[in-house]
Amino acid sequence: MLAVNRSGPAFRLGAILAAVTLLTSACAVAPGMRMETSRMQKSRGNANPTGAADQAGVAAEAEKVDATPGTPDIEITEVDANLISRLARIDAQQQVEIAQLLSGAPQTYAVGVGDVLQIVVWDHPEIAAAIGPTQSQSSSRSSDPLAGFVVDQNGNLTFPYAGTLHVEGLRTDEIQRRLSAALAKYFVKPQVTVRMASFRAHQVYVDGEVHNAGAFAVNDVPMSLYEAIARAGGFSETADQSDLVLVRGGQSHRLNLTQLVAHGVSPSRLYLKADDMLRVVSRDENDVYVMGEVNKPISAIPRRTGRITLADALAQAGSVNASTADAAQMFVIRGSLSGSPQVFHLDGRSPVAMLLAKDFDLRPKDVVYVDGSGLVRFNRVLSLLMPLINTGLTAGVIAK
Incomplete structure (x- = not known):
């Protein structure tokens, strides 16, 4: 049997070259x-x-x-033309389905807790004294309700002679009929007019990349998506108009205004409801x-x-x-x-x-x-191995 000198310079150099060959053979998958x-x-x-x-x-x-x-x-x-076409069609269909889900006939305003009603019984000016002195526009603050009858926390309205009526969730014309029926016990064919003096019960919330985020009162004119953004001062410079999050009833819906307009769906036909929250996402988040x-x-x-x-x-x-x-x-x-x-x-x-x-x-x-x-990856691996090769060669020369 031949003896192998495992400590000689030739053996060490051969081992180093073998290691380099083994490592470089894997450089196609490593780096x-x-x-x-x-x-x-x-x-x-x-x-x-x-x-x-x-x-x-x-x-x-x-x-x-x-x-x-x-x-x-x-x-x-x-990635080919067919794939791009399919993905675009899918995205467009999703937005149309969301728009159909959120669209619908706007609902008539329903009176809620905190709303202020102006009620007039014609030919009976003494009842008008029940609401107190009329506020002047110059002295009233924006947070103060206008003079009128306030719907209390229980949703009730108290009116002279008519007593206490539960009016939460009713329209003004329904309240008018109920008051007329209650006052008919004391007056002959009472003529009653009911209208909203101050809308304070229902709000929508606009947050995110708009100029004036906040809560905005819902009134008897249906509030569209565009109107809500306009009330908030419009989009800011950092707003992503393709990513609006509408939270309604515990569910989030992502709206892409760019795609909706491109496919003929007007956001002015999408109406917000009470307690909806609209958030405009920043481009930095996307x-x-x-x-x-x-x-x-x-x-x-x-x-x-x-x-x-x-x-x-x-x-x-x-x-x-x-x-x-x-x-x-x-x-x-x-x-x-x-x-x-x-x-x-x-x-x-x-x-x-x-x-x-x-x-x-x-x-x-x-x-x-x-x-x-592949050449760049090979060069990078080789640059990592060169210090090891140089060290091995130097050690072999010194040992020799």
């Missing part, structure tokens, strides 16, 4: 967070990330990521992340309309790095926190692909990742 993909059959399952029936075809031509054994398979969908081989990794901000495309995000990041990027490996990662992540792939080597990037809409918190080229 740069590269998404290695392998083809899989087209997926047409029942998974529906957006909740629309038309979503079934979005997962066509899917791929999966070969990652660690503990990582589940993630489908990768190629940013997307651009990272990888770009000139300036950035958190990209949507336009005022709320729209941001893949091309917009890359432009804000200073475009891809021509020296290090692999234009064929552009990915959009979506829904990482929802439990059903999606990955979209775009081969950007052709200038025609930028037309697709211009029309591919991103969603809040999407991640745009541009992978590096």
Whole structure:
């Protein structure tokens, strides 16, 4: 049997070179967070990330990521014109359905707790004294109710001769008929007029990126979505007009004004109800992340309309790095926190692909990742190994 000198310089140098060969053979998968993909059959399952029936075809031509054994398979969908058209149609259909859910005939104002009524019984001026002296507009504060009969905390109205009547939830014409019937016991054919003097029972709340957020009284004129925003002073510079959150009855509905107008649905036909809360989201909350081989990794901000495309995000990041990027490996990662992540792939080597990037809409918190080229990844791994190689060579020379 031949003896091997394991302490000699030649053996140490050979071991170092073998280690370098072994490590560099794996550099295609180690550095740069590269998404290695392998083809899989087209997926047409029942998974529906957006909740629309038309979503079934979005997962066509899917791929999966070969990652660690503990990582589940993630489908990768190629970005093409058909995909962009389907996604746009799904988003539009969702907004139309939400608009139909929230629209409807405006309701007639119903009297509530705190409202002030002006009641006149004609030919009986002595009853008018029951409301006290009339306030002058110059001395009254905005928070003071106008002179009249206030609906108490129990929803009741107390009126001379008529006694106490429960009026909460009634219209003014219904209150008028009840008063006339009660006063008919004491007066002959009483002529009664009831109208609202001050609306204080019902309010809507507007918050977020508007100039004057606050609570606004609902009156007998139905308040539309546009009117609520106008009362709040309009959108601020940082408002995302595509993301309005309407909270009604314990449920949140997200409205996209840009899409509603584009598809012929007027927000002036969407009426708010008492106790509704409307929040205008800031564009900063709906940013997307651009990272990888770009000139300036950035958190990209949507336009005022709320729209941001893949091309917009890359432009804000200073475009891809021509020296290090692999234009064929552009990915959009979506829904990482929802439990059903999606990955979209775009081969950007052709200038025609930028037309697709211009029309591919991103969603809040999407991640745009541009992978590096194979040579760049090899050079990075080699730069990490060079100190180890130099140290081994130096040790071998000294030992020799």
